[in-house]
Amino acid sequence: MFDRIAHKLPHFGRHISLFDRRKQQRPDVVRQASLVQTLGYIFKDILQFCQEACRIFCAKDKGARYKLNVIKDVFWKPFDVRFSDLLSRLDRYEKMYELELNLADREELMGYYEIFDIFVAECSRDRDARDERSAREEMLALRRQIRDIKAWIQPPDYMSTFERESAADSLHTGSWFFENSAYVSWRQSWMDSGRESSQTDFASRVLFINGSPGYGKTVLSVRLIEDLASEGDGPEDERRTVAFFHFDKMDCHFKEPAQALRAILCQIIHKRQDDKELVDAATVLMDVEGSGQAVASEGEVAVILKFFLERHPSTALVFDGIDECSAPQTFLGKLYSICSSSNCRVVLLSRPSVAVPLAWRERCLRIQLQVGANTHDIATYVRPRMEQLAMSELFPAFDIESAVSQVAQRAKSLFLWAKLLMDYLECPALTPDERLSAISHLNLLEGLSPLYTEILGVIQTKFQKERDTAYRAFQWIAVARRPLTILELRTALAIRVGKSSSDLNYIADFRQSLVQICGALVEIHQDSTVQFIHLSAKEFLTDEPQFGHQGNAGNFRIDTTSTHISIANLCLSYIMHDVPHQPLSGSSKICPNIPSVESRFPLLRYSLDWPNHAIEGLKQQTYSGFYKFSKTYLAFARATEEFLQTKRAVAVWLESVWAFGATPDIHGLADCFTSEETSEEKERARAFCGNSSDSQFLDDLMRPKRGIALLAADFEYLQEEWGHLLSNESCELWGTSVNIFHTSELTLGTNAGALLSNSNMKVAKNEDEQGTSIPVCETFSGEAKETLLLTQVSHDGKQIGSLLIIPSQ
């Protein structure tokens, strides 16, 4: 009996120690109380047993009688019987405890399961968040990458023309064009291009659209792009990309073939950002494989473009105004080399003057825009403006529909003609009778030239001053190297050669006045730049007249070559007389604030390029031109001389060049003065003049030659030696350091410091050492191979030691 109990007791001991551990580890388990209760039963019985046992065996102090009773009791009730209940209870309680324990374990297990589930859910959430974060980071990185690539490609603002034309002519729907069978066929082939596996000949994928000047090709191209772009959305593998470019001869940023390709590439990369391989390829070329230039080279652009077009054959490229490209045939050649290996489609819009390459002529699709095809569109455009005229009583009452029909018919599909006619009719200088007469005799205004002549005729009737202003505005707009802003043009028209301009010289309300003064031949774009209404207007004004004729433009004809010289002269005059001869910020120690400088001197940025205008004026001029415009050339020569003699004006120009980051081609101008072509023309002009007094101006014209050469040398020196400083702190040009190291006839010099003349120092001044005005010293005799190891100043500062080593000869 005792053995059995003794066997059980340690067992319960272990239970309690196990229970203690559980309680410490998991105090929160709910079943803890049941376990305690069950254990309590067990220990209660054990205690009871112990009490009994104690009573039986520990009765020494209770007398013999007590012992006797115990013995009797034991005798009558043996141990087995006495404790059998206890044992059975213990067994039951133990089972109960185990059951509780089991339940507690399960409960705990369930708890773990729950924790595990929560953990799994958290992990899943974390993973999702991480995925989302990495996707976002990846997206950001990709965008950054694309931004870098775009900056590297450096495309022109290809959207400007598109947006302008798209917004301007909403009535010009071009719907008639979309029914053209050649276009429909070409479009269908483009739609099928994704499904074609075989490569087709490039020429057969080209659509060549020809139309006369003023037909409205640019607007048509915009509608065409919109039509094609509407097909852009589709499944991933059938997505189509449309990229476009509008050439513009009047803007130097939009006439080079390379610029067109840059614009196209930029659009493609932007539209196909999902093509990571393309982006990566471009990045690798940009960062690793390529030339390392800050701006992508033409070759690099071509490589990426070719790579992309091969990957995405469902791409359409639209180029408008091929005739306005500076080198149409070069461009077509490049386009062929890029596109021939892919299945992409190309649309080219041009005047008929651009010849289709022989190799393409037979296979490419061609559309000749027919006269009368867009009559309905023209009528739609003219009608509201006619109605407006009638409502404003600028027109006598008449049959509007008939007038609209007449204009539409007489326009002979020249949208521009209709637009100009309406502008002409809206001119406030006309009387209602004159307007009526114009409508009645439309046959006299047929074509663009008569209309331009008529418009110029209206300007001609104005006051002399107004006529001059219009002519000068035409001159600036015609030869400007980039479109001038309205503010720049206003300032330009206020310049008085050789004098400073005052507020009184500026035209008030210039934005409104300009269009009226110029008879609607110019227009102000949304970006505030001023341009001719159409290239044909510029051509009309600048066309070379037939021999013996005055030309269509009459008194308004612009000789571009001499005009370049005039503009150069005006720019110089502006720098000389309108900009103060002091640091741009007012102090040689403060860097100029560019927006503030621009607001004070709106034309300064443009004026910095006067050498480039002078180059155009000198290089392209013929001997007769020199003779004919001798006064203009002479004025320029004198202005240049004056400029070069005014050191502070030169300093203003140089500081501005660095402050604005301009790139005037002063070397080109110096070369111009010495070039054989210019000399030959001048000699011919001299022969043409006959007597020496007439040809004196040619000698005078060459007088700035030396000064320009010096300026070019100084400029090169500053670029090379001080570019690192001047590009950030252009005001240093006025500071002491630059002027200590560099002394020249044109520079300011300084009295705040000097390069000390020393026995072994001289400053390079002669022409052979131009550009190296750093002190050239230590002109040792004989030893050519000696190497300077070090120089050192003595402790008292009075001597300098030089140590050289001469290897064996």
Added chain:
Amino acid sequence: MREEWLFLGRVADNAANCDIDSECSYNTLCSQEDDIKVLDIPMKASMAASLSIGWRARIRIRATSLTDSPQLAEPIDVLVDLPPDHIFQMLMMTFYHMEIGKFRISATFSSDLKTVVLLRCIIRLRGDGYTIKNINSEDISNTNKAILQEPSSIYSSCWDLSNQVWYEVSFSQDNRYFAAICSGPMSLCDADELEYYDCSVLIFKDSGIADDEPLYETIASSGRMEEVGGISKAIAFHPSAPYLAIGNSEAVYLWKFDNTDERPKKIFSGRIDNLAFSSTGSILSGDSASGPVWFHVDYDSLRQDSPFLEDDYDGRSEGDSSGWTGSDASPATCQEDEDSHHLNPDFVGAVDVADHHPLPTCGTQNPTIAKPTNALQTLHEVGILTMKDRHSPAIQSSGDSLTLTSESGVQRSLLTTDNSAGAIIMQATAADGTTKVADLLRLPKSVLAEKSYTTVINPPAASPSVRFVLNKAPEPTYVFGRGARVQFPIVIERRKDDISIIGMKRLLDWGEDVRGSGKRLKSNAHGGCHLSLNRNHFDAFRI
């Protein structure tokens, strides 16, 4: 393969044609830079021997301005024949280091320009002539002979080349001493240590017996220090006592070199560049990674016998209590992020006021112990060009910091050439953290491209202008035949009032939060602050 043989054959032919006695053209050497790499050692030795004949040095001394030194109207211009043995050694070391075409030539002038050290030749100028003394000529000659007899032995380390190549030489202010940083492969024949380079500093002293002759003798050797290149223009002589501060990439040592038994003692663990003593020698300043640091040097403690543990030089753990930088380092030690920076509190203290401890007498020297009175006044007088007190030199050159002490504090000025800004800049930092920066001169690109340094000649107080000399800086290695775009020296004068102060800001007040670093500076129990740290650089230490 055939091409390689042909190539080797051509090189061998060329080398064979240059026997030791004939003069092999220097041009041959330059044009065959690539060829030399493939030559075997005997050929290299042969070529070096033939090329080592006929080298000369030209020394020219001129006045910085003709008006200032009428006595020097006639410039000194002397040609010195250089001993072939020294040239041979220089060429062989160039070949040995595989830096073909980049020749390591140590050269310096004494501060009075009367003595020149070139390679291991000491040249004393006198009038139009000169006297030359070659250091260790006999040893070099023997070594060279041995190499020529058994050229491949140069790689077997059996020839002791240690201490034979001088990387840099620097004179003390009084020109009585000069220190040479030397290096070469270990002299051991232990194959395992073939690639290990030893580095040590040698001190030479002029006996001063003859003014015309350079009687310099070795008086001390620092023993083995760090690896080659570890010492980077950070040796500074005490202005008047025989102490040399040595800084390398890991520590700063102070060496009392007139006692042959003493070895350099580490006073700071961490890299400090541009070491310089103040005019009295009580303060040592330099540039740490986080900005200027100043130490007050306690020479009394330094004199006490403290064992130099060579283990310290071998990169012993900083926390090891057996080293100098043990756990005794008080809380005053630098609390920078760089835990490795520790002061040896026995020798250095912080500087926050002008306290000038008398310098100990060192050997036979009796250093001038003069309080630099009115120094502050001088600072004010000269403005930003804080480069002068009574005991300062008349010049200050780029990279040499100058510590000035006065009644009211201490100031340190450093002249640097900032290549990114293209400017010569003088930065003056006061003990209170105030920093002034003056833009002294802008430099053209060609000057920046050359390795140059600037010396500012201290102007008299009445002078309205300051004079700058753009000097050719000594280079670690030279390439011959390369035409320089700028011919140094260039002397420039500039009006003082035209010099602009480009920055003046109070950097930090004690107790002020340091933005960016997240540290707050507090006074410690010893009554002083111990660290000022922010990105504008200013550290000070105080015990």
